[in-house]
Ligand code: FES
C-alpha cells in the first residue's frame with residue numbers, strides 16, 4: 066500500500082486551511098434554547114410564517130430575513146438552516162435580506178446577533194412549514210403523516226409522491242408558528258455544519274452587479290456633500306454662483322450649514338463639493354483635546370460612575386504586594402475599503418426609495434423620515450450590499466444625504482459616494498479608552514482581589530429612528546439635537562462590554578467612568594468596548610503571571626473555571642506549540658483569551674513575534690486561533706470571520722490611531738492612517754471547536770480583543786517590558802527595548 | 805467621443821476626456837468590477853488593465869484609454885465562464901465583503917501573465933499595494949497560488 070504523507074500545503078488544501086474538532090456536550094452546559102412551545106429568536110416577534118418563507122410553484126423557495134449581508138456570510142448561513150429544516154436542496158433558495166417592505170423587521174444586523182437570533186427563528190419557521198406540508202401530503206396521499214419521507218421538497222410514501230410546489234396555495238403559509246414543529250435531529254443534518262460556498266461570492270468574482278456602489282439606474286445623477294472644515298463649524302456665508310457655473314453642476318443645495326451638490330458625473334460632483342467647501346466661510350470652534358491629550362482628558366472629564374460588580378471581601382487578607390497598570394487605546398476607524406454610498410429617488414407618489422448598505426434599514430428609514438419631514442412609512446429602504454462595515458460606519462449618513470439631495474430633485478435617482486477624506490474624517494470611530502487595573506497578590510503571586518476602572522466615551526450612536534444621529538441632521542436648519550447614548554447594561558453593555566473578567570477571582574470590582582461628551586464622533590466598532598477591555602485584562606493577567614514567575618497559560622487556568630473556555634485556551638496553546646517554544650533574541654510569544662460579551666463565542670489567540678531591537682519593527686511571524694462558536698452552521702464562514710477579525714485587530718494594534726488636533730481630524734487617507742498590508746499579514750492557523758446541538762453563538766467580533774492582547778503579550782515577552790499604549794509603532798517599541 | 809476596446813469589444817463613449825477612467829467604466833459603461841475606494845491611488849480597488857498592464861483607474865484620465873484595450877473583471881471570463889483565476893478565488897472563498905476582489909484579481913492576473921509560477925512572496929509583494937480591510941489576505945494569496953498550479 067502506498068503511504069501518502071500529507072505535507073502542510075496538502076493539508077491546508079484538504080481542509081481549506083483550518084482544523085475542526087467536534088464535541089457533543091450535555092445541553093445543560095449552555096441552555097439558551099427556547100422553552101417548549103415558545104418561539105425561538107426573532108420568530109417570536111414575527112410569528113407569521115409567510116413573513117419568512119414563500120414556496121413557489123416553479124420549485125423555488127424565497128426566504129425573507131431582516132438581517133443583512135455585510136460580507137460576513139450571514140445570508141448563506143441562515144439560508145443553510147432554512148434549507149435543512151425545509152428539507153430542500155440549498156440551490157432552490159433565494160434569500161431577500163433587509164427590504165423594509167418585504168422582510169420581517171429584525172432590527173440592526175450587529176453584535177454577532179444574526180446566528181443567535183435570526184437563524185433559530187428561521188429554523189423553527191422552516192420546520193413549521195415542513196410539517197404543514199407533510200400533513201397536507203398525508204391527506205392527499207391518504208396515508209399517515211409519520212409514514213412519509215421527504216427529500217428535496219418531494220414527499221413520498223409507498224411509491225406515491227407529491228411535491229411542496231404542488232401542495233402550496235396562496236394563503237396556506239399565512240398562519241402563525243406554533244412552536245411545536247420538531248427540529249430535525251442533529252445527526253440527520255446534511256446542510257448545517259457544511260461549508261456551503263457563499264451565495265454572494267461568485268458574482269463578486271466575475272464582475273456581476275451586487276453592490277450599491279455599482280448601481281446605474283437610468284437617468285442617474287450624482288450627489289456629493291461639502292462638509293464643514295471641522296465638527297462644530299457653522300456656515301457664515303457662501304456665494305453659490307461660481308459653484309453653480311462649474312462643469313456638470315445641476316444644482317447646489319443649501320440647508321442651514323448643510324451644503325450639497327448634484328451633478329451629471331461623479332467626478333464633477335466631487336470637484337464641485339470640494340470647491341464649495343473651500344469657498345464657504347465657516348465659523349470654526351477649536352476645543353478638542355487632540356490625540357495626545359485624549360487619555361488625560363478621558364480621566365478628568367465629567368463622567369458618570371457606575372459600579373458594575375463588587376465582590377471584594379471586606380475581611381480579605383492583606384496582600385503581600387500589589388500591582389497596577391494603565392492601558393490606553395486611541396480612536397480607531399472602521400476604514401471600509403469602499404467609502405459609503407447610497408442611491409435615492411423621490412417617486413411621484415411621495416415615496417422616497419433608498420438603496421443603502423445600512424445595518425439598520427428600518428430605524429434609518431425612520432430617521433430619514435424625520436430629517437425630511439416625511440410621514441411614517443414614506444421612506445422605503447432596500448438593503449443593497451456595500452463594502453465590509455465592521456460596525457456603524459457612514460452607510461446611514463450616505464443614505465440620508467442621498468435622500469436630502471434626491472428630495473431637491475424629485476424623480477431623478479441620485480447616487481452618492483463619499484470621497485476618502487469625507488469618510489476618514491467624518492465616520493463615527495471606535496472610542497478611545499483608558500483602562501486602569503490593580504490587583505492585590507499573596508506571597509506566591511496569586512490574585513486576592515482585582516479592581517478595574519474603565520474610562521470611555523459612548524460606543525453606540527446608530528440612527529435608531531432619530532435624525533440627530535444622522536451626521537447631516539446636525540447641520541440642517543433647524544438642526545436636530547443628538548441624543549446622548551448610555552453604556553447599556555449587562556451582559557452586553559457598550560463601553561463596559563467584556564469589562565468583567567472571564568476569570569473567577571476571590572474579589573473583583575469593576576467601575577465604569579462613562580464620559581457622555583464626545584470630542585470625536587463615535588459609534589459601534591467591531592466589539593465596542595470589548596477590544597480595549599480584553600486588551601487590558603489579558604495584558605494585566607500576563608503581567609501578573611510574569612511577576613509570579615508562572616507560565617501564562619498555567620496562570621490563567623488557575624482562575625478560568627468554565628470548561629469550554631479552558632478547552633479553547635488549552636487547544637490554542639497546543640496548536641501553537643506553547644510548551645516547546647524556544648525563545649531567541651527579539652523573539653517572543655503571547656497568548657490571550659476571552660468569551661465575547663461573557664456569554665457568546667470564545668476565542669483564544671497565540672502569537673509569535675520577531676522584534677528588531679535596532680528600529681523597533683515588529684514582525685508577526687505566525688498566529689494561531691482556537692474558537693468555539695457553539696454549533697457550527699458553516700465552518701468555512703466561521704474560519705473566515707475569525708481569521709479576518711484577527712488580522713484586523715493586528716492592524717489596529719500595530720498601526721492604527723486616528724490623529725486630530727484641537728479642531729479637526731488629521732487622518733484623512735490611507736497614508737495618514739495606514740493599515741496592515743499583505744507583506745505584514747502573518748500565516749494564521751485555526752482550530753474550530755464544534756458543539757453540535759448547542760446554540761449558535763455568532764462569530765463576528767470575538768477575535769478582536771484576544772488577537773490584540775496576544776500581540777501585546779508577545780511583544781512584551783520579546784522585549785522584556787510593556788508598552789501600554791496602542792498602537793505598537795516602531796518608535797514606541799524601540800523606546801521599550803531600551804527602557 | 806472616446807473610442808477604445810473594452811473586454812474585447814469596441815466602445816465609443818460620450819464623456820469628457822478628463823473624466824476619470826473609473827467613472828467612465830463604472831457609470832457610462834456600467835462595469836461592475838472597478839470600484840471607487842480612495843480616488844488617491846492608495847488602495848487598488850479601482851485597478852484595471854490597459855493593454856495588459858495594471859492602472860489605477862481612479863487616477864487615470866479616460867482619454868488615456870483611447871485606442872487601447874481595457875480589461876475589467878468581467879473581461880477575464882472565458883466563454884461566459886469564470887477564468888481559472890476567478891474560479892480559484894471562488895473555490896478558496898477568497899472574500900469577505902468582496903469589495904477589494906476586483907482589484908485583487910486584476911493585479912494577480914497581471915502577475916500571472918508575467919510570472920506564471922510565482923512564489924508566495926511574489927504574490928504578497930505584487931498585491932502589497934492593494935488594501936483589504938476584511939483580513940482576507942491569506943485566502944487571496946492561496947487563490948492566486950492555486951490558479952498558478954492549474
Ligand atoms: S480607488 Fe483607485 S486606488 Fe483607491
Ligand code: FES
Nearest residue numbers: 900902936937938
Ligand atoms: S474582502 Fe472586504 S475589503 Fe477585502
